[in-house]
Amino acid sequence: MSLTERLGLALLHRIDPERGHGLSLTALRSGLVPLPGVVTSARLACTLAGMSLPNPVGLAAGYDKNATAIAPLTRAGFGFVEVGAATPRPQPGNPQPRLFRLTEDRAVINRFGFNNEGAEAIAARLAARPQGPVPVGLNLGANKDSADRAADFARVLAICGPHVDFATVNVSSPNTERLRDLQGRAALSALLAGVMEVRSGLARRIPVFLKIAPDLGGDELAEIAEVALASGLDAIIATNTTLSREGLKSVSKAEAGGLSGVPLFEKSTRVLAQLSQLTEGKLPLVGVGGISSAEDAYQKIRAGASVVQFYSAMVYQGMSLVPRVARGLDAALARGGFATVAAAVGTGRGAWL
Secondary structure: OOOOHHHHHHHHHHHHHHHHHHHHHHHHHHOOOOOOOOOOOOOOOOOEOEEEEEOOOOEOOOOOOOOOOOHHHHOOOOOOOEEEEEEEEEOOOOOOOOOOHHHHOOOEEOOOOOOOOHHHHHHHHHHHHHOOOOOOEEOOOOOOOOOOOOHHHHOOOOOHHHHOOOOOOEEEOOOOOOOHHHHHHHHHHHHHHHHHHHOOOOOOOOOOEEEEEOOOOHHHHEEEEEHHHHHHHOOOEEOOOOOOOOOOOOOOOOOOOOEEHHHHHHHHHHHHHHHHHHOOOOEEEEEEOOOHHHHHHHHHHOOOOOEEEEEEEHHHHHHHHHHHHHOOOOOOHHHHOOOHHHOOOOHHHHHOO
C-alpha cells in the first residue's frame, strides 16, 4: 500500500463510514485512485458459467450499489465486477446510521436495506458502460414494501438483463425483513422459476447466480443445492453477511445488521465446502466472506470455489488490495503446483468439512 493510499484511508476513517464510502466512489470516478488495469496470466485466466475472466478475483455486490463507477472498477484489477443490489423501484433503505466499522475485528456491520436509485436508473448506467474483458453483473433485490417480493427479482432482471453479463438473485440479505424466508425449498423454487422465465425472453442468455446466507444448517443447504441444480441456476455465491457476533471485540459489535469481514471467513468457507460436496462439482461456486489476502482467496478455491469475491477488506486495505490478491493468488497456485485455477478447485475441501 502506498503512502498516499494510507493517508487517504486514514482520512476516510476519521469521518462517518457511509460518507467515507461515498467519497471513495467519488475518488474512483474522478481518477484520483491509481488503477492497474486488467490483471491476468495464463494461470489466472479462467471461466465462470461460460464467461471468460482475466482472473478469478471479483468485486462483491454492495460497494457500487447504483452502478456509478463501473468503468474505473473494471480497471482496478478485478476479474469480474458485481454492482447493486437493485430493486424495481427506488428506495431509501433503513435509517442512518447504518454502516459501522469494527476496526479491531477487521469487520463491517451494515443494515443498509437495499438503498438504491431503482432498476431504471441503474439500467441506464449499465447500458452506457464501456465494454471490455471484465464481465459486469447485477445483484437483484426486492423492495421492502413490495406486495410480491419474489416477483421483484424477475422485474429487475427484465429491466436490467439486456445490459449485464450475469445476474445474482439475492435472497440472503438480513436487512430486509423476512427476505431470508425465500431461501426455503418451495418459495425459492417458485422465485427462481419466475426469474428463469424472464431470462428465457432476453435476447441473449445470461448466467443467473443465487447468493445464500452463511447462517444455514446442513438440511437447509441440502435443500438449496437440490433446488439450484433443478432450477437451471448457473452458480451459487456462498456467502452473504452473517447475523452471528461470536468472538467480536469492537465497540459496535452489538449493532443490528449483517457482519462481513475477517470474522466471517471460517463460517462462510465451511458453508462453501459443504455446498461443494453437496453439488458434486455440477455447479460452480463463488467463494465470498472474509477474504483479505491472496492466501484467503487460495483457501476458498481449494475449499471448492471456482472464483472468489470480496469487498469489506478494501475498507482497511484500500483498492490496491485487488491486484495484490490477484497476483498473490497466481503465486500461491504456482507454489501448489497448479497450472490453472480450475485444477485447484476443491483440492482442500476435506479440511473444511
